[in-house]
Amino acid sequence: MLDRTLTDAPPHDCFRRFGDRTSSLATLGAQFETRRVQGRQGLVRVVTLPAALVAASEPLAATEDRAAMLAELAREAAFEGRRLAALPLGQDLADQLRGLGFHVWQIGSEPVFRLAEYFAPGQDPYARHRVAQALARRGAEVSELELSALPKPEIQTLRTEMDEVAALWLAQKCCLPLGFLARVEPFAQQESKRYFLLRVRGRLQGFIAAAPVCRQGRVLAYYFQDMPRRPDARAGAGELLLIETMRLLAAEGVAEARLGMAPLARIAPQAPGSRLLSLLHRRWTWGYDFRSLAEFKDKFSPTAWEPLFLASTCPRLCTALRDALRAHFPQGLLRPFLHLAAASGGVELAPKALPVLAHPPAEIIPGSPAELLRRTWLTCLLAPLFMGLHLARLAWPPLDALYHASGYVPGAVTWQGVLLGPLFHNHWLHLLGDQLSFLLFGAVIEALLGLRPYLLLLAAGLWLSNPLTHALCWALLSWSAPQAWAATLAEVDYGSSNAVFAMAGALAALLRQWRSILLPFALYGLFICFARHSWLALHHLLTLGLGFAALRWWMWRRARKNAKG
Incomplete structure (x- = not known):
């Protein structure tokens, strides 16, 4: 019935x-x-x-x-x-x-531990864990947290300490937090769970949140659902905590302990x-x-x-x-994939970069392809535009004539050279190299910082880099190396690579490992200078440094503002 x-x-x-x-x-x-x-x-x-x-x-x-x-x-x-x-x-x-x-x-x-067998006479749970056994001999203790027997202030202190251990444990994981049944929530349904703490000389090393397995109101077993430990916990701490928790449960007559699916x-x-x-x-x-x-x-x-x-x-x-x-x-598989790719490449944002980001830390990485496209729409629009412009130039003679008239020439600067030269490219290899790197670095900067900083960096790279480098070469070469200055006046420059260098410099400023981006790009910029025997090619290094310095200045200003606020 x-x-x-x-x-x-x-x-x-x-x-x-x-x-x-x-x-x-x-x-x-x-x-x-x-x-x-x-x-x-x-x-x-x-x-x-x-x-x-x-x-x-x-x-x-x-x-x-x-x-x-x-x-x-x-x-x-x-x-x-x-x-x-x-x-x-x-x-x-x-x-x-x-x-x-x-x-x-x-x-x-x-894995299932039938506790009567596991702790049967003649069985030695520490047979493979002598370090844990030695830790126990040095005074490490595992005890159950009896919430009902503690005063409220002490419970709050313990909870704070346990939260700290759980946060430190999660921080060392390179995978994004999992959902479904694998969420790390030691204090969810805490009224049903039991907690076992490991202390060494009074300091909490780790704890176990044990969830009951029930039938008809009777506890059949305990599942060690979460087992956070300090990253600097003593050797053998995890093993001692687990074995001694099982021993405490076995003494109560609990039949089984479980560690969850492998x-x-x-x-x-x-x-x-x-x-x-x-x-x-x-x-x-x-x-x-x-x-x-x-x-x-x-x-x-x-x-x-x-x-x-x-x-x-x-x-x-x-x-x-x-x-x-x-x-x-x-939230989708894109975010964990990109997170793993960044972690595998050793890419990590500097803490000082967080205030200048356009999104909260948990949402820095887009969660879906649609969100990625929404955050990087301008980069995704500009790269095909550059490629379409190159195709149109090859197919339409008037546009090809505009291309030849739009190169930036320091000896004969025109508005076309300043504004249109960066939009054209010499050949397919030049175009593909610029656009692939622009898609990568431009999309990252647009997604991290938002549209306004992205537009400022883009404008600096495309339209300010050549005039600034021109002025720098005039200041350095016109009086010290007249022949080099004369050769510089005859150079012709096209392409959007300066925007890529500006984006790369900005990204380097956001990362802990800033040298891993700044140094290769700086060396590549110097290689171009020497390979082309070009002083004007210093615009790559100038925009790289400009992007880096601009972001570092912005981060400093934001940190100072937050400190005052």
Whole structure:
């Protein structure tokens, strides 16, 4: 008989009765919405994507109802024009869904510690962790945080210290924060969690936020959902914290401890897609090291590894994996991709650059192709314009005549030379080199700083660089090297490369590693001077320095203004 109180029960009530999966408590996060199936007790927590509905873990429902609920949800998703994916799922539910026509792939495994076996007489959990054991002998202590027994001021002090540890731990990750079930939120649903702290000589080294795994209101196990540690924590601190937390739980009679899924680990050789997934597990290290994570969990010698699965109504593994990734990055995959590319290249903004940026730190990188195009529309317009102008010049003689009359000649300066010369290019190699670099550096500066600073740098590079270099050469050469000055007066210059150098200088000013951009461009500018035997080619170095100095001055002004305010 249907229990109406559970048909419409709030998520927390369903969790206490049906939350027997490792990530069940995490499904109560605010990033999920609730879907219910008519006539079924319980609910499904999902993330809605433009083309897919992704169910978080297994439904919070009776075990025998879960496959039917997902099948019904798949029909609803199809009616909405979406696919359905669900992850991570246990072996039993995966087999049932396969029988209902779902496509199922193993996507990882989860280490399980059966505590009675793990701490059985004769077993030595520290057999592979002697450094952690030595740390314990030197006075390191693991204890549970009993919030109810502490006064309010002390709780606030502890919370501040724990927040600091979590922030430091996250700051050293090169991957953007994940969503879905992998969000790092140690204090979400804190009324249901337990906290275990590791202190060495009174200083907090790390802590574990343990989420319960429940059935019918009884705790079956604890999932060590978050385990932040200080970057400078003592050697062996992480191992000591984990082992001693499990020992405290075992003393209470808790049956199991779980560390969560190791993605792509221990894929069965005969499983569908195993070759691709195993290859990713072995080789992928860009931003997220699957193999390292699995090795970390394996070094604690878990008593069992349980396979976990992804089920989808789509038969293509790549599409199902993309849906899973989109669920973890709901703002789109472009931002994590660009973030990883920047981190892999060692590109990091200087803290002093943050006040001059056009967007908050969390939104510096565009989240979607549409947002990227919206932030860089002028660069994306100008590059094709330069190329179209070159094509038109080759095809239309009057424009070609204007090109020949528009070169910047220091000995015969005209308005065409100042204004139109930078818009033309000598040949295809000149054009493609300028536009590829302009697309890269121009788009970055436009996206970071906004339109007004971008236009000022563009104007300085295109229309001020030659007159300023002309004046500089006159001041230096007209009296000290008359022959060099005479040769300079006869030079002819075209192209938009000065705008690229201005953008590169500005970008260098924004970065911690400013030399990594400034030095190569400076050397390249000198090479052009020597290769062409040209004093006018110093305009590259001048605009590079101008872009760098202008941004540094702006950053200094903004920092000074903020300090006064």
